[in-house]
Amino acid sequence: MPVGLPRQARPRLETRMTAMFTKILIANRGEIACRVIKTARRMGIATVAVYSEADANARHVRMADEAVLIGPAAARESYLRADRILQAAKDTGAQAVHPGYGFLSENEDFAEACAAAGIAFIGPPASAIRAMGLKSAAKALMEKAGVPLTPGYHGDNQDPDFLAGQAERIGYPVLIKASAGGGGKGMRRVDQPQDFVAALASCQREATNAFGDAHVLVEKYVLKPRHIEIQVFGDTQGNVVYLFERDCSVQRRHQKVLEEAPAPGMTPERRAAMGQAAVDAAKAVGYVGAGTVEFIANQDGSFYFMEMNTRLQVEHPVTEMITGLDLVEWQLRVAAGQPLPLTQEQLAIDGHAIEARIYAEDPDKGFLPSTGRLVHLAPPAESEHVRVDTGVEQGDEITPHYDPMIAKLIVWDASRELALARMRKALAQYRVVGVANNVEFLARLAACPAFSRADLDTGLIEREHAFLFPGSAAVPDEAWLLAALAELLHEQAAQARRAAVPSPWDAFDGWRLNGQATRALRLRRGDDERGITVLAAPGGGWHLALEGGAPVFARGELGANGKVHAQLGERRLHAAVIITGERRHVFLDGHTHALTRVDTLHRGGQGEDAHGGLRAPMPGKVIALLVAPGATVDKGTPLLVMEAMKMEHTLAAPAAGVVKGFRCAPGEQVADGVELVEFEAAAVAA
Structure with missing residues (x-):
């Protein structure tokens, strides 16, 4: 096949299979499961999906010919349960298992269990997975095969002092890597000797949680x-x-x-x-x-x-x-x-x-x-x-x-x-x-x-x-006007749907006996709040004026998926405005502007902002508390470590101050937004 051959002219492989599977099970979820189902369907192969309780309505479940529940949401109780996956394969008559990536895809025990059950593992033999599964052993094998290696220590001695000495020998910066890892988990760059021990401990925790193996190697950071x-x-x-x-x-x-x-x-x-x-x-x-x-x-x-x-x-x-x-x-x-x-x-x-x-x-x-x-x-x-x-x-x-x-x-x-x-x-x-x-x-x-x-x-x-990371930019005038125009178009469409019989009383043109009616819309993003004056234009459309600005003639029509085909003055725009509750998400010129409609009739109490606590930025598990209650810390001092979505995240002090106490303990599951640390910022000198 010569380079540059038009894509439509490329020869296709014959899709009629000889000695091919008639049914396979996909031991995974998400886009890779959907990807395998698509190819199998094209090849005339039936598919079985497995799913956790959290994925009961997932896309891969909806796409497959059959689906089997294998456990609760936690991966260790579902997608990492080889026994349940193999039982699902046997119960459905699947001849092969496709492991996708992640979960059990590089687990030699699972590959061996498939072979023992007479089910084909769509991947390498267990011996190859085992040989390459531990980075240290793999590097030794590659050295024998003549494949060039990064300078480093790939041995079995995991004593922290010994590994720190190896880092000194290799020369900083170094990279600590989980031997059984992948996907960036259990990996840290270390630039200075004094940071090595803390980075090593974090790597080993993350590696244990993600792969069940704390073994690491240390390499020169190129x-x-x-x-x-x-x-x-x-x-x-x-x-x-x-x-x-x-x-x-x-x-x-x-x-x-x-x-x-x-x-x-x-x-x-x-x-x-x-x-x-x-x-x-x-x-x-x-x-x-x-x-x-x-x-x-x-x-x-x-x-x-x-x-x-x-x-x-x-x-x-x-x-x-x-x-x-x-x-x-x-x-x-x-x-x-x-x-x-x-x-x-x-x-x-x-x-x-x-x-x-x-x-x-x-x-x-x-x-x-x-x-x-x-x-x-x-x-x-x-x-x-x-x-x-x-x-x-x-x-x-x-x-x-x-x-x-x-x-x-x-x-x-x-x-x-x-x-x-x-x-x-x-x-x-x-x-x-x-x-x-x-x-x-x-x-x-x-x-x-x-x-x-x-x-x-x-x-x-x-x-x-x-x-x-350029920082937050000002919302362009067109975005405010588009949000207002979309609001008016949706109101107009809703009014048209309500009017079973056309009537002049259903007109949405702002006509009044003593002249045209004006109205005001208010939108906000953060501290920036803007008012838009609306005046219906004769023959359709509106004159929209931002506070302090000249009126702009606006008209448009709604399309599928929130699209708005608009005219603002002399400019024609193709954008989208998605309305969710009070939020108006304006998609314009490759940027998203999340605006909030302000109820002009509502006046809430002034209230006070909550201060003094650090909250969980996402649902997860508390792994470690890094300072003692009562400690005085500088801005940026690490206070605790959370694990979420297979990665560790460190919460740091937002300012210099005192950690008055923790409202969580290691091993505790916490919800998004829960206060974790009682923190008192230091007074700023006048």
Whole structure:
């Protein structure tokens, strides 16, 4: 398949299977479960979903042919219960289990249990998972295979003093990593010796909670590193190929945010060298199925083996988009004993693809996860160039029990520049209401000059902080006017629905016997409150005037999903206004403005703001209290550690002051907004 072959002209693999499964069970949830169901359906394979009590109405449950309840919301009581998953497979007659990613996807005991039960595990053999599952052992194995390694300590001695000594030997900065980990969990960069012990303890707690294993390794932290990974695939006949690379350098908290393929600036020689190293790594463990070999790359082109993920990766769609292949279909073929569909010589790169992870999180609050109902969810339309992989729909809940991903937005075009333009346009069309989300942050990231010119490394977000976190901007006049216009259009539509028989008394034109009527609307965002005067215009429409401004003629019509096609003066706009209670969410020019309608007839009491406490920023579990009650602390002093959505979050003192007491204890589950710390700020000198 030559490079540049039009996508519609690419040869499709024959989808009629020989010796193929007729029913598979997906031992996962969310977008990956939905993704597997789609491919299986296209191949004529029946699917069984498993679900927890929290996921009873989840999208993957609705999509599958059958679904089986396997336990309560907590993953350890449901999606991590191998016995219940295998029983569900037996009860439904599933011949194979697809583990997705996360949960049991890299659990060798689960892979062995599947084999013992006579159920195919759609993944590598347990021996390969075991060999690559512990980073320390994997690095020793890779060293024997001749794969280049990052300098560091990968041994079994876990004594804190010994590990601190190894960090001194390696030289700061160093990276502490959970040996059994992945996804950024149990990972900390340490720049100074005095910070090592606290970082080590935090890593070990997080690793224990996420993976059940506190073992860590210590490595040299490569300055300005790029994170480049190679997609590999092996079959039971001993064939292994690489399906090129993905650049996953753009990260926050060691978790990927944007991924792209191919990697910018990759030369054919370097691609071949990294591809061969990845194939050597896979062959060293007898690898079968889809896997990813991850490398840390220097700016000079040198690279080091980091780890191997023995599963399909979250970012696999960018590989699919540049190769025209369905990697889940390859997984099913290989698990059924078929050879790889293509040889290395038949694989080629076509164009460029970028993936953005849409999360329920607040970038302005350290990317804290957000929970709640997706009141409004409108992704961009899918096409040959735009793909949306998601496990949720409008009305679904983002719960504190699982990863807060909403969707993956993937775009493709003939070049990186064109793909970037596609991504910016698609993000501008993505609308989410109900939870904090990172869509606008991703839009700034895609527009960031450093990213645009491919000046990439894993510290890009921190390095470009001023551009990516510009602070709160003023709401443009058009947004206030659009919110008012949408209000009027909704009132007009409601009046039309109520009028069963047309009557002049139902007219919504503001006519009065002694002249046109005016009315006032008030909207607020934070401390900024604006009044809009409304005067109906002869022949339809309104004259809208912001306080202190000249009247602007406005008219428009409502479309689907909150769209407003508007004329404001001489300007025509295509925007969206989503109304939820008193909130008006205005989506305009790629930005979201959350305004609140003010009831002009209501006058509440003055009241007083609550002071003196630190509240839980999300539902979670208290892990550790870091200071004693009565302690005097400086601004920024860590006070306690919470765990939520598989990650640790540290709450710090908002100012210098005194910790009067804690209203929680280690191990306690707390709800969003619950007061955790009684805190008294120090008096400010006059």
